[in-house]
Amino acid sequence: MTPDDDPLPLTQPVMRDPFARLRAATPARIGLGQTGDGLLTAPMLDFQLAHARARDAVHARADFGTLAQALAPREIIEVESAAGDRVTYLQRPDLGRRLSEESRPNLRHGPYDVALVIGDGLSARAVDAQAVDVVEAILARLSPRLSLAPIVLARQARVALGDEIGDALGARLVAMLIGERPGLSVADSLGIYLTFDPKPGRRDSERNCISNIHGNGGLTAAAAAEKLVWLIEEALRLQLTGIELKDDQDTTVLIGGGS
């Protein structure tokens, strides 16, 4: 059909989107349009979907059974924090930083250089989606000289729970892989916190952090493992982690945040 054949010539001007060239510059929700003062239905539901995913990520239960199977035949130890349940966990960060009475006997001292802990943190979805890939990527790069503790799966965990776990295992370093607080754009982001000479009472400034490990434009498992292994070598060489461990690899250092 040529324009001449068109029985209904356009009488309305074509509505161009003046925001088109602005949208590329920001992930912010700009140019949403309006009806009266309100949001149109589609962007309103888009927001609700993003929030729903973030909420589900916070409240889901990490699937440690599948995780343990995927990591087999490596030795796995499951523990939980003193928080007990999700509602308590969210209100009592102090309890999320301590092991439950039942969990403590599961951890035995050994001649370990590095302990890997996978904690659900604030996003079970992050653990379900990223943890296996990240652990495999770390193990593939870690020097065979280093002795690795059994992998610990920790429920209702805050970052600092790794201190008590690392202490109980007698590990020189603990790396806590933990679900980060979900945002609206990414609900399954994993973070890694590395602490030298872990023991209860370590401050956030004594850790190094690698954050934003996820599949939506974030750090890949391989890139995260690369950074972590570099940090592990440096930490063992310098006998410390934290703000004094300068990060030549442009890793984000510190920030305890909501975890």
Add this chain to the structure above:
Amino acid sequence: MPQFHTTLGSTRYTFASLGELLARASPHRSGDQLAGVAASSAEQRVAARYALADLPLKTFLSDALIPYETDEVTRLIVDTHDLRAFQPVAHLTVGAFRDWLLSDAATGPVLAALAPGLTPEMVAAVSKLMRNQDLIAVARKIRVEVAFRNSLGQAGVLASRLQPNHPVDDLAGIVAATLDGLLMGAGDAVIGVNPATDNVPNTLRLLDVLEDLRVRLDIPTQTCVLTHVTNTLEIIRRGGPVDLVFQSIAGTEAANRGFGVNLAVLTEAREAALSLKRGTIGTNVMYFETGQGSALSADAHHGLDQQTVEARAYAVARHFKPLLINTVVGFIGPEYLYNGKEIIRAGLEDHVCGKLLGLPMGVDVCYTNHAEADQDDMDTLAMLLGVAGATFLIGVPGADDTMLNYQSLSFHDILAVRTALGLQPAPEFARWLAGQGVSDTEGRVRALTNSGAMERLIGSGASRHDA
């Protein structure tokens, strides 16, 4: 140490200190549980309120919650207390003070004259005896007018901070979000960016782009990059375009130390900003943010409840005559304010306490994804704050801050509050909106359905920072 007590039926409740009495009387919130200062039962909470209601207001002048000798915020509160202004209520108990505040005798001008006579502990105490309805009824009597490049705080005005944050401080992205907000009628309180990278060169870069946009579009408002006060001081030395000095503050010396500030550096920064003489119609040059729980999270709360410590932050703020101050009420997370109910209550408390102390109080109505809250709760709080006469609210595109990863209000939400309650933007800004065709002849912001206004503003605004 003084003892406070009350007897309910056959049970005698005692409270070992004034701080303990205030904490036990405080409405339930997770942060006070976490701190171990909350009432242990619902009945104990009400018992504390009975005891608090009988307490003479004067007690707060002699019983410092944090010692004068060890805390400069206490010294500021005590040393600047205006005994003459306090006289009209000096004979009242906390309970009688509540009754008086709600009475017809307590008019706006009377409350404005009273403000220098009130301490933060007095207003925190009386707020604990108030229901949400009371928090609103008292707050709405009080207007605190301030000015810089426009005027804020008048009856019938609800201003807005336009918060155009970007995850990596991309200049074109920040301009894009700013234009989005301007087209939605936001930005009269301030166009204020939280930098993703908080250092001097980056802040200067952001300030320059905001200044350029403001000047080019001739917007009667002020801009701000919310960096640390010491960075702003350095930027002023380098000749950067600083309208407002921003700083996060808290209610104890130790918590402020955690923020890397004290009263001396705030004084220095205010004088530096005043020396620039950039305000065209006023000299309020400070912008503060606060929030319940910040002192506890810095382990600097001295065993006090989080709402009382928060009110003490307002004593710091009022000393510096700010243009803007807001509580970032739900930002801190569910370990301090667990759910929508606690966030709504805290927002109303913070607002009325700031107003009673003479501040042009605003609120960032917000929550995080691990709090038991959603946009319905934000709608409720925003509307209640509109009724309560809040000076300004904060808006981000689509309510989603993609840099700080939390949810605030959208620009739409602020328009909805204005429309429902018949409120207007700051008068100078409202005229600019009309001149740009952003608002129509009835004052309604409908730029997104007016392609002419939209294309004109986007065309001129984005020209130098094309994506």
